[in-house]
Amino acid sequence: MTPLDRFRRIGRLVLGHYPTPVQEMARLRAHLRTRPRLWIKRDDWTGPGFGGNKVRKLEYYLWKALRQGYDTVITCGAETSNHCRVTAALAAQCGLECHLALNPAAQGGRPASLLLDELYGAVIHRVPGRDGRAPEMARLAGELRAAGRRPMEIPLGASTPLGALGFVHAVSELKTAPAVIVHSTSSGGTQAGLLAGLALFGFAGTRVVGVSADDPAAEIAETVRGIVARIEVDLGAPACSLQREILVDDRFTGPGYGVPSAESEEALRLLARTEGIVLDPVYTAKAFAGLLGLLRDGGLEGESDVLFWHTGGQLALFSAA
Template sequence: MNLAEMPKFPLAQLPTPLMPARNLSAALGGPEILIKRDDLTGLALGGNKTRKLEYLIADAQAQGATHVITMGAVQSNHCRQTAAAARLAGLNCVLVMNASSDDPDIQGNLLLDHILGADTRVITDKTKRKETALHVAEELKEQGYVPYQIPGGGSNAIGAASYVAATYELMTQIIEQGASPSRLYTTSSASGGTHAGLALGAKLAGVPYAVHGVSIEGPADELKSIITPLANDTAEYLGLDIRLDESDVIIHDQYTGPAYGVATEECLQAIRMCARTEALLLDPVYTAKTMSGMIDHIRTGEIGSDETVVFLHTGGAPAVFADTDSIIPAMQGSGIQEKP
């Protein structure tokens, strides 16, 4: 399937801005930092999944779907954006979500799922998500409906292709702004579609930057073994003859902390610093951990003060409302007079 010909159900406000973060650069003593604002994709508080869902929802429609089913953690931004996308497309949405209890606080993304009227199925065993989703699909089929399964994170070749397209959008902005970034920082997750699409896009478009992923769950080797084949499935789906190997996928795994979703001290400081320099809201699960990696690379001199870097803001801020116990203590002080 040619990228330009992929059917798209319009959901996102594109292009998202590419904005200089001058106050943050100054606070860190350089380099020039550009933020690619995919938190502003515009669908029910935005985020990276909106790009993927444009293609995935179009595919669901092409297959005559009545329902979309997807899965994630209870604070999944992907589930929230899927619930919103389904509404716009006139589809029903079932979300299979794992939580630590079967009666989680209805806050953050889960609150938005409720407002959007998704059918939420909360389970406590994450390993049973796929099985539960398949079971829901069987039930729906028996009732005469047509379910369409969207993988966790929207991360298959169709979803990841959206970040190949996003690479061309970003390159257009880089050229227009006369910028020459040496690195692009993004979140690397175990679903991996965003990093896979960006890594493939980078190789395809011959970009000036290297894509640096920061792991928010799991060791670099594990993530590379997911992201590299996904990038290659995407290349195959798009009819491209290029392929990636694991050396094309750069992942830093020292900023993950104890586990997925557990805020680190450095990520809380990144939330504080970005809010108080740029009024930029990061989340403790994805973007703040990624930012903590980029900040560390700046502070340790791995990124030179004369370089330009792009930070991909993939969204996720609704999750701050679900982790106030970690966040509130780290935000003490007015921040008006203090140095960031």
């Protein structure tokens, strides 16, 4: 059996709406006077839980949860976490109990995602900071098991070989191979899945540039490399056969995770006004600022087609009253 056959046999619950559209950004291109044609993949429209990239990853986890008889899911993130919100929504849809270990968001206030976590019925467990999330998940899992439940722990961002398969699958939606894909990267699963998917589906020439939302480029690249290596093992692919150059740009994180920069605010406004498409302030606006930076530096002048992969997250623009 080939690695692609093995991939196709892995169970997945289809919970989002696919393929997500690819739209040309002709007005933006005219505004910027750039040579490459610009496209955007609308994964902000995957659907459940207000959409975004996490739906794709969780489809693999939730298939496993239902198949293997888990009755509860536990995951973690910040109060603004898109991953936690989508997990809560999909858990409700699948009839699973959901527990979230959440640390306070940088922005203060009551994030819209937190309001939705509660609406979807998730049980919220507060931790003071990022470091407290994993231990709290482990503690919760123990407590729930002792109470007779069957909890499945889903690591941060579902950025594991299993979750990343969502983006291997996403690559199969591409009708043509762009020269470059630019997207937001953080816990690495999206980028790992895209890279493995491009290799698996034979899009050999496409470069992927992940623009960091927070961590240093070398750290994210190492995580991505590790996830791709474990996907190779899981699919029985020869070592390094799905690896390719891992490009992470960390020049656009600005003042820090979740804190807007002048460039990200400009990116958000420019795309909204030229194309009527809204980015989010934490991830995609910084990634789009990275795309604009590359276009303006002439770094993409030689390319024919550039695809920005919109990974969602716009609820971070709003706080609950």
